[in-house]
Amino acid sequence: MKRLVFLDESVRLIFHAVLVGSIYLLFVGHNQPGGGFVAGLVAGAAMSLRYLVGGLAEVRRISRFQPWTIMALGVAISTSTALAPLSRGHSIMASMSTSFDLPLLGHIYASTTLPFDIGVYMVVVGLVFMVFEAFGEDPDAEADEVPEADEEGATR
């Protein structure tokens, strides 16, 4: 398929913008509409844009990691965050937090809910990746036993 370079580039531009937006949503989630799910899904929606222009190969170009790695890491982060308080004699999932002052940013409040939400975000992003892995293959390419896309996926 011949790509229109300019379309390609603009989609990537939009993609990155949306990605930044999604990370913003992730971080403000505690106080405004947003949060891990929403942010992850928005990132996923952005990925579907990339898919539309370049198919599975284009989606695979987004990340160096395998989708299941992202997902598994997400689950690992969230569950570890959940487990951590147990070792301190708290209940599972108990949020542990500290607040401190940084010179430039002012008063910072940090709590374990954030890594938990990051885990959620990663899982959702990973899921979207996997969905494209599952359904995204070109029907024509799939007829051949060794499609190029796969080679590419494997080397990445």
Next chain:
Amino acid sequence: MNQLIPLPIVLPLLAAALASLFGRWKVVQRIISVAVLTATSAISILLLVRVDRDGPLVMHAGDWRAPIGITLVVDRLSAIMLTVASLMLLAVLVYAIGQPGAERHHVGFQPVYMILAAGVAGSFLTGDLFNLFVSFEMMLTASYVLLTLGGRKDQVRAGMTYVVISLLASTLFITALALLYSATGTVNMADLAAKIGQLPLGLRQAFAVLLVVVFGVKAALFPLFSWLPDSYPVAPGPVTAVFAGLLTKVGVYALIRSQTLLFPEGSRPVTLLLITAGLTMAFGIIGAIAQDDVKRILSFNIVSHIGYMVFGLALFSVGGLAAAIFYAVHHIIAMTTLFLVDGLIEHAGGSSRMRELGNMVRSAPVVALLFLVPALGLAGIPPFSGFVPKLGLIQSGFAAVGGQGHRALVIGVVAVSLVVSLLTLFSVIKIWIGVFWSPAFETPSGAAHTVGRLGGPPLMVIPTATLFVLGLTVALTAGPLYRLCERAASDLLNPHAYITTVLGR
């Protein structure tokens, strides 16, 4: 001690994450999974001992006290179920590792299996109705995946039935939750128990019935069971064993828990449960008789025997509930063992269809023994494990006849249960004849393996034999176990301790 409560849920989840991270190293995956399930088994035994001594234990997730947050509660019933479930999961995992098949060919097997384990544990431990939904979904989604691992045509076809019906049940569950929240403003079970009591009687009854239907699909009650015998047999062997042993029992657990905890006496649908129990027994066994395939016969037997547990529940007496709980324990062990034996049969004979098998009492005598005893136990033949709860049910049934109401119905159900246990005997003996005694009529469709003295690879035979011994132990130590079940049952009928521990009043 309370710190242990969430571990049976969270540890497998962590293991699932690690297992998929270490997907390239099969050995690491296996070590992690076996270690985690061993740990959860140990934890659940500890919890059982502790809870039996000191009463229910709770943990409020995130330190948000009930009814705000999600509460995890261990009482005797959940500890019993959790213990049995953990042991089964562990045994089947070892078996799966020993068997050439799904576990070896799919890197995804281990993580998904761990998620299943977490879902099962979550269902037993949670004290929150919505969290129960989430746990169900963990368990079910994992089961969808395990069922279709391999992607064969029959698997996909059966998977569709299974997934669609389960999704319908899940939607019904959400509907019930929405309606309950609508009426009470809470989803915490202990809190619901208090608030449902203030609703008008008719609405309470309608809720009780709605929940019977919701959990009835999972537990495979008449007429909601048809999905089960169609879908279970297509899964890879060990997976079917877990499904058969555990998944329906989680439904039964939810039925018992919801009907005893949430609904005060008088609003429980006793008549409906009795009728359902009788019909489930009857139709399940009728289905079993009509089959030619070992797995299908056993699958229908699952359905049939759920009826016994529901009968025990429907009596709402200590005796009835204790028998139901004991029956569940026995049934989990016996069914899992039998499906593992079926795996051995398939391994040795290349098929699970009776006319392609035969004369295995000669070729694999160990397998024959491993089959016969749990099978007789399933049919409630004394002194094997199924007899004790059956006797308990008959006794409680007749005792209930002396009480008020439902006389004819209870007598009818007892009669049905007796006839059904005869037919159960017939159905398992049919397997015995078809697989072990009579010569094969056709050549098996799959490849048969040569088996040694044990009748299969050691890693397959040893877990099976362990469960076999466990079943015998349950029968031998039925006295103390039954007393434990009675204590659990009287907790259920008198949920005051549960509610006050959860709500902290």
Next chain:
Amino acid sequence: MHGAIAAVLFPSGAHLGRKSFIVAAVAPLSALIWLCIQLPDIVEGRVITQHLSWVPQLGLSVDLRLDGFGALMMLLITLIGVVVCGYSAAYFSPTSPGLGRCAGLLVAFAAAMLVVVLSDNLFLLATAWELTSITSYLLIGNDHTKVKARAAALQALLITALGGLAMLAGFVLIGQAAGTYRLSAILASPPTGGTVSVGLALVLIGAFTKSAQYPFHSWLPGAMAAPTPISAYLHSATMVKAGVYLVGRFAPAFATVTIWRPLVLGVGATTMVLGGLRAMRQHDLKLLLAFGTVSQLGFLIVLFGAGTPEATAAGCVMLLAHALFKATLFMVVGALDRRTGTRDLRRIPVLGREWLGVKIAAVAAAASMAGVPLLLGFIGKEAGLDALGHAGFGASGWVIAAIVAGSALTVAYSVRFVWGMFGGGSLVSERNDPDRAPRLEFLVPVAVLAGIGIVLGVAPALANGLVEVASTALDPAAPAAHLAIWHGANLALALSAVALAGGTMLFLVRDRIEPVLAVGGRVPSGAAVYTRLLRGTNNAATVTTSVIQNGSLPLYAGVTLATAAVVPGAFLVSRAAWPGFPRFVEHWAQLPVVIAILGAAVAAAVVRRRFSAALFLGTTGYAMAGLFVVQGAPDLALTQVAIETLSTVLFVLVLRRLPDRFERTSSNRRRALRLVVSGLVGVLVFTFAIVSRANRDAVPVSTEMIARSLPEAHGRNVVNVILVDIRGFDTMGEITVLTAAGIGAVALARAGKRRRSSREVAS
């Protein structure tokens, strides 16, 4: 008691070929020796008990109690057990497979049988009872490659298991009425009432099935498919006596219950006559004996069931006699079969001198069976007739008549047996072959049992003590036994004479009265019912299952949804009060949004192109997001939009593979049904929603969540605080659901494509 327990351990060690039977014999032998040591005590009336708790809450415990009657039964079980084990070692050919299994099962059976007769707990008795059924099943099917053996085994199992279950239910009823499940306690103070009658009837069904009483007798002849030693042991001497044993135990306590005597005596007498008739027409000696057993069991049931002390005492004698002579005869037939290759009485060759010992034993045993004086069988029968003659209940005349008729038949078939054995019916007069002489191993067991029978017959006083203690154990009023050959000329003696003479007559004129004898085979029996019932069950199961389990997903889904709508709906409509309608709308914006949602939903449902349906579904989703905005749920709206976008893309990805249009496939009836179910579901949801909302008066827990969100969780967005903190546990579960779904989706999409990619799935 340890003998019983030790016996169980033997199957494990027994894989020594024929020798395994010798090993096996150790178990009953040790029990026998133990019994002999205890016997003096027991004769003095001491009772040995042992108690082991099992499930006390259910009244289930291991209570063993050895009293006089138990000792009599135990003596039979162990004595004949030892003899049969010895005999088996000769009977089986060294090469036949599964000998160890067979020996092990035999010992296991002996143990179970001992527990039956020693049990003082109803449920323990039921347990051992079922175990004898199971071991019997496995032994009948010993030759499992033969379909007839399998069928016979199945029949025996199902019929006796049916009885066992009935008995179990009966035990529960009786025990609950009595307040204890201890047999001795129940018998000491028998409960009364309607429940007890029902319970007794159920228990009797158990006894009748086990003791092969009409109409449940058909399994016993079938059980002859078992090897002959097994038949000798299980199916004549011991297991079939379990029912007799039970009747004997219960009769003294319950004989006065209205249903007891008509049932027991009627069934017993019928069985005795019919069994005798059938025995007359058998050519297979083993079957002849089997029907003879059926007949004799009927007699025993009558004797024990009468419930009078004298009859009980007579029963004890008869029980002993029968076990001795029937086991002997079976072993004789077994020896004949092994050495001559046939047991058809028309084919048995004239036997030579080497057979003399066997012949003597056989004649003695058969004569005992026929009730010839000077033998134990005579004494038993005599005593029985005498007892029934003096019994003070109605209709005893009929019973006596039936017994005399039955006895005459017994005489006739005994004569026929002997006649056949001596080659009387032989069509081929084969030459005697020295190779076919019976070996000593055959002779010894046969001789032992026959010898005991003869000795006791000549000197019945030897058995006095045992019989007396046995009968008084059952019924304290039982008379002191004074077994003697000559009781003086009385009615009983006359009847015995009539029976003997009549029997001989019957034998002589057997060909002429053939049609009369044939009646026995024509009386409708349980066998036909059994077969019809079993096949009927099989067919009914098949038809039912093919209807309700036809694999149709729409059917399953329809049943599920219809149940969900109708059952709770019925409760709701009939029991709950209608609270009245709420406001029409809460917010003006709800109306257009709902119209958009429903419009898109209807469109998604009716369009014929898959692609359009997917797009309309997406529209519904976006409209849902609109609803969420209106309801004040921005997080939800955002999520919904993102998910809907993804889902639509997903749908399109999948749908591009599928044909563009749906074909119309369903019939009008189906569509109507669908509409009905949908309507019901809709109505239920509508009603339920309104009723449940109207009944809320509690403050929702979320009020507190809002209050605590900022101070405790440091978050302003309450929904997000709930998701990641308050109910974070849900969220953790949820992401694992996603993980599983992701793994599954990829595994499915890639399944079976390439090895490499399947490895890739989660690597």
Next chain:
Amino acid sequence: MSIVLAFAAASLFAIGTHLVLQRKLSRIIIGLALLSHGANVLLMTSGRGGVAPIIGSGDVTDFSDPLPQALALTTIVITFGVTALLLAMAYRSWLLTNDDEVDDEVDDDVIDSDVLRGGWHDKEVDDELSPEEPGVDA
């Protein structure tokens, strides 16, 4: 709760049911999605509607009920995951059969006429189930 919302939920349930009872998996999936929308509308109506529950954005007493929202969010996401899985099945089914019709036969091998004889061949049924009664015609 208003009549309109209750009606919306009920209608979504009815339409969804109608679709679920059909044979094409695509329709079934759409039906399930509509059922899930219906359940979500019910969840929304189970709590109070109002202003977005973000502290500082309005009067606390006007807030919409946040708990059902959180629950609905969880359900939506779970349903999405499971739907993806179901779609994968449809896709797989298409690969294997070139259709997404959910036909009635479960397994060609199992529901054939042999099952109609209870797993035993005709001859076998006769043999296994009917022991000859020995001696009837001897």
